[in-house]
Amino acid sequence: MSTATISLPAVPEPATSSTPAVHRNWRLPWRQLGRLLLALPVPLAILAFWQAAAVYEWVPAQILPSPSAVAATFVDLLRSGELQSNLLISFWRVLWGFLAGAGAGLLLGVGMGLSPLVKDYLYPSFKTFAQVPALGWLPLLMMLVGIDEALKIVLIAKASLVPVTLNTYKGLQGVPTRYIEVAKVYGFSRWQLLRKVVLPAAFPPIWNGVRYGLTHAWLALVAVELLASSEGLGFLIVYGRQLYQLDVVLAAVVVVGAVGLLLDLALAQVEKYLLRWRRDAF
Amino acid sequence: MTTSTISSDASLPQLRRFDWRGLVLPAGFLLVWALVTALGWVNTKLIPPPQAVLSTAVSFIGKAQFFNGLGASLWRDLAGFAIGSLAGVVFGALLGVSRWAGRIVGPTFHTLKHIALFAWLPLISTWLGQGDAAKVLFIGLSAFYPVALGALEGVHGIARSQLEVARVYGFGRVQLLFKLILPGASPQILAGLHLALIYAWLATIGAEYLLAKSGPGIGDAVIQGKAAFDVPLVIFGMLLIGLVGALFNQIANRIEARLLRWRDARH
Numbered sequence: 270m271s272t273a274t275i276s277l278p279a280v281p282e283p284a285t286s287s288t289p290a291v292h293r294n295w296r297l298p299w300r301q302l303g304r305l306l307l308a309l310p311v312p313l314a315i316l317a318f319w320q321a322a323a324v325y326e327w328v329p330a331q332i333l334p335s336p337s338a339v340a341a342t343f344v345d346l347l348r349s350g351e352l353q354s355n356l357l358i359s360f361w362r363v364l365w366g367f368l369a370g371a372g373a374g375l376l377l378g379v380g381m382g383l384s385p386l387v388k389d390y391l392y393p394s395f396k397t398f399a400q401v402p403a404l405g406w407l408p409l410l411m412m413l414v415g416i417d418e419a420l421k422i423v424l425i426a427k428a429s430l431v432p433v434t435l436n437t438y439k440g441l442q443g444v445p446t447r448y449i450e451v452a453k454v455y456g457f458s459r460w461q462l463l464r465k466v467v468l469p470a471a472f473p474p475i476w477n478g479v480r481y482g483l484t485h486a487w488l489a490l491v492a493v494e495l496l497a498s499s500e501g502l503g504f505l506i507v508y509g510r511q512l513y514q515l516d517v518v519l520a521a522v523v524v525v526g527a528v529g530l531l532l533d534l535a536l537a538q539v540e541k542y543l544l545r546w547r548r549d550a551f
Numbered sequence: 552m553t554t555s556t557i558s559s560d561a562s563l564p565q566l567r568r569f570d571w572r573g574l575v576l577p578a579g580f581l582l583v584w585a586l587v588t589a590l591g592w593v594n595t596k597l598i599p600p601p602q603a604v605l606s607t608a609v610s611f612i613g614k615a616q617f618f619n620g621l622g623a624s625l626w627r628d629l630a631g632f633a634i635g636s637l638a639g640v641v642f643g644a645l646l647g648v649s650r651w652a653g654r655i656v657g658p659t660f661h662t663l664k665h666i667a668l669f670a671w672l673p674l675i676s677t678w679l680g681q682g683d684a685a686k687v688l689f690i691g692l693s694a695f696y697p698v699a700l701g702a703l704e705g706v707h708g709i710a711r712s713q714l715e716v717a718r719v720y721g722f723g724r725v726q727l728l729f730k731l732i733l734p735g736a737s738p739q740i741l742a743g744l745h746l747a748l749i750y751a752w753l754a755t756i757g758a759e760y761l762l763a764k765s766g767p768g769i770g771d772a773v774i775q776g777k778a779a780f781d782v783p784l785v786i787f788g789m790l791l792i793g794l795v796g797a798l799f800n801q802i803a804n805r806i807e808a809r810l811l812r813w814r815d816a817r818h
Contacts, residue, residue: 304654304658307654307655307658308654308655308657308658308659310655311655311656311658311659312659315659332677332678333678389570389572389573390572390573390575390576391576392573393570393573393574393576393577394573394576394577397577397793400793400794400796400797400800401789401790401792401793401796402752402753402756402792402793402796404753404756404757404760404792405756405788405789405792405793405796406789407760408760408773408774408776408777408785408788408789409782409785409786409789411777412597412777412780412782412785413597413598487667488667488668488669490667491667491668491669491670492667492669492757495669495670495672495673495761496760496761503669503670506670506673507673509673510673510674510676510677513677515674515677518673518674518677519674521670522666522670522671522674525666525667525670526662526663526665526666526667526670527665529665529666529667530662530665533665
């Protein structure tokens with residue numbers, strides 16, 4: 270569905286060429302410090318304005334609690350262990366759902382990408398299946414499998430399956446034929462062809478699919494926990510909303526954002542590691 | 552980041568005959584579905600036969616509720632999409648054009664975009680209530696991010712030499728914006744708009760699910776169907792959601808191809 274060239278809201282931009290030459294490395298800390306100093310005024314101004322709005326009661330605290338109140342609630346939630354336990358539950362859901370969805374997606378994508386026969390039979394059905402977003406499946410799944418863990422895992426798996434499958438398939442399809450021809454000239458065996466040519470060439474799009482998959486998994490988790498859950502980060506948001514404890518809601522939203530950011534950074538690091546062979550080439 | 556690869560079946564218009572093999576799986580699925588429900592192997596309250604879904608669809612399409620609901624959903628979707636994408640283009644282009652804006656506002660923007668979209672919904676509904684204002688704002692937010700990112704990427708992609716040529720010709724600010732920056736960034740902006748269209752539809756459904764108390768809407772109808780344990784209605788709603796999304800996608804593909812024809816024509 271979303272194989273467009275643009276990164277999704279929770280996906281990093283294409284790595285801008287931030288590969289400074291080695292001899293300029295000593296300047297990096299200063300530059301980064303400068304960047305940081307420039308980045309700070311906006312969030313600080315927002316926080317100050319927000320705090321002022323709460324202190325001078327421009328808006329009732331029930332509608333918008335002050336940042337300090339949110340911070341205090343955050344610490345409370347942390348101390349009581351509520352935050353950690355909900356975070357842990359959400360984490361396991363995402364992990365299992367993502368592993369199931371991405372695993373199935375890789376299999377499906379590789380199957381369709383390598384075998385025209387599999388593709389001819391499966392691709393139209395897959396396209397149709399992918400047209401209905403995970404959110405569309407949710408009510409039906411709630412009726413069929415109930416609102417237990419199974420629902421979350423299935424929905425998260427579906428959300429990550431689609432981008433992984435599509436990108437794997439397209440990635441394998443997109444391997445330039447001339448690479449394969451060169452490999453044939455060198456008399457590569459089928460396995461060598463796959464291992465040395467096709468997979469490395471298709472890796473960047475496949476990895477993109479995995480990243481989209483994880484992003485979609487996280488989005489789906491929050492959505493499903495908001496709609497049908499009695500535990501987890503999303504539930505914490507709904508719970509705070511129902512009791513009109515917006516400090517709880519805001520604290521949970523901050524955690525949702527922080528986890529999204531961390532997932533993204535982690536994947537960027539893994540990508541750097543996996544693609545280190547590319548840098549060596551230049 | 553580009554995942555669009557040049558594969559022959561996507562880029563070339565083909566006159567291939569229809570491939571029936573793609574129908575094997577769906578037909579098999581329908582057959583099994585019809586069989587197990589007809590033979591009573593499953594609880595038909597939980598898994599209704601295909602013809603029940605069909606008759607529900609036919610009777611539902613005849614009702615005023617259907618047209619009001621679809622109309623309301625589409626209206627929200629497009630209103631939010633228009634507001635969000637307009638704001639996105641302006642914001643993204645500003646961030647891209649001005650180095651200082653990019654350095655000062657950029658990091659905040661790139662951090663905030665990591666908050667999963669649906670987490671905003673309970674907050675927005677607290678501030679704006681459960682009505683259309685909250686929904687449209689949320690849908691707008693969902694369209695804002697991809698368009699802003701697209702505009703930013705597009706502006707960054709404009710070559711310095713092009714800017715210099717424009718300077719040599721003495722372009723004013725307005726000319727620069729409309730003759731260089733927006734056309735130069737248009738492929739990425741359009742890709743962002745395409746993504747925004749998909750996201751806005753998702754957000755519409757999500758907002759209608761979560762704030763389902765008020766008024767008409769496809770999402771509302773599905774949630775009501777779920778509450779009444781009307782499985783055929785829920786399945787029909789699900790198909791409808793997919794169909795509308797697919798239509799949006801098709802329309803966006805067409806428009807994108809048409810508007811970007813100039814790129815191919817030049818070569």
